[in-house]
Amino acid sequence: MRINKLSNIIEKGCGAIFGSSNIFYFTGYNGAGVLLYCDGVATLLAPLLEENRALETKGVDVKIYYPTKVSEDIQYTSIIDAIEKITSRNSIFADISSLDASTYLRLSSKFELKDISSQISALRSIKDLEELDIIKKSGEITSVAMRIAIDKATEQVNEKQLSGLIDYTMKTEGAEDYAFPSIVASGENSSEPHHIPTDRVIKEGDSVVIDIGAKYQGYCFDSTRTLLVKKFSNDLKKIYEIVLEAQLEAIDAVSDGIKASEIDRIARNVIEKNGFGKYFVHSTGHGVGIDVHESPYISFNSNDVLKKNMVITVEPGIYIKGKYGVRIEDTMIVTSGKPEVLETAYKLL
Known part of the structure; x- marks a missing residue:
């Protein structure tokens, strides 16, 4: 209360x-x-x-x-x-x-x-300890669903089937709901940041963006992993590595007292210096809590300053229209030092 x-x-x-x-x-x-x-x-x-x-x-x-x-x-x-x-x-x-x-x-x-x-x-x-514990539990539920989704993504399933499995898993693991409609975007569909799952079957060479989050006791979680299905191109691999570098550098800077716009700048600079700046079409992150998108906002024009016990995401992405897209996202707790990243699945190639 x-x-x-x-x-x-x-x-x-x-x-x-x-x-x-x-x-x-x-x-x-x-x-x-x-x-x-x-x-x-x-x-x-x-x-x-x-x-x-x-x-x-x-x-x-x-x-x-x-x-x-x-x-x-x-x-x-x-x-x-x-x-x-x-x-x-x-x-x-x-x-x-x-x-x-x-x-x-x-x-x-x-x-x-x-x-x-x-x-x-x-x-x-700024979350209290009770809120942080609930969000961590929501993250644990999301992690189970993410790992199952990654395992099943190569078994000739389509986007709708995989998103349905994700939602079912989150519910069976204790979620009251999902924080937002689960996104599964494969191949050319992965170039749409907020793609609605279709009947498209996942196949070799695809980039598969899986963006999901459980809702537990009123609190949300948000996580994205991009799976590169075997025999993917070197160009796709390069883009994945750029996005991962941008994400890791931005996460490394997250700390109490830093401007949210600085986190966005760090991630955006990595992508821009590699020639893909115009393909990063959204902000770098946002707060997470009762709403899956809430204060603070991690964008270039944000006036927010990060404070201890805020819960935020860092989620840079590159989207090549009609070809493929890559987004990697973690939810984390801001501390006075390095952030506590609430990992959902391994993300290195």
């Missing part, structure tokens, strides 16, 4: 936390609704269909809303109705980046909104 951390952001006044990931972070509640924090008192507003789950949440006053009063438990007709009746203030703090357009327009028509999105992101970016 991290509700008390809201007092660091909302010393006086009323705050409305809408983002499901943010609500889960502060309360452990994983469902629809909004968390109100007014003068140190936390109220979880939940829709009727989530009543049973909401009532299991400790440390909060639970109130139920529904458009019609079908039971005595219903206090409000909507979230906006509830906020208006609970607080008499004209302004409220809110995680505006979590609001959809409709909610923002309705809320801003009633209240002056003060954005606390960046403060919440900063809080969530």
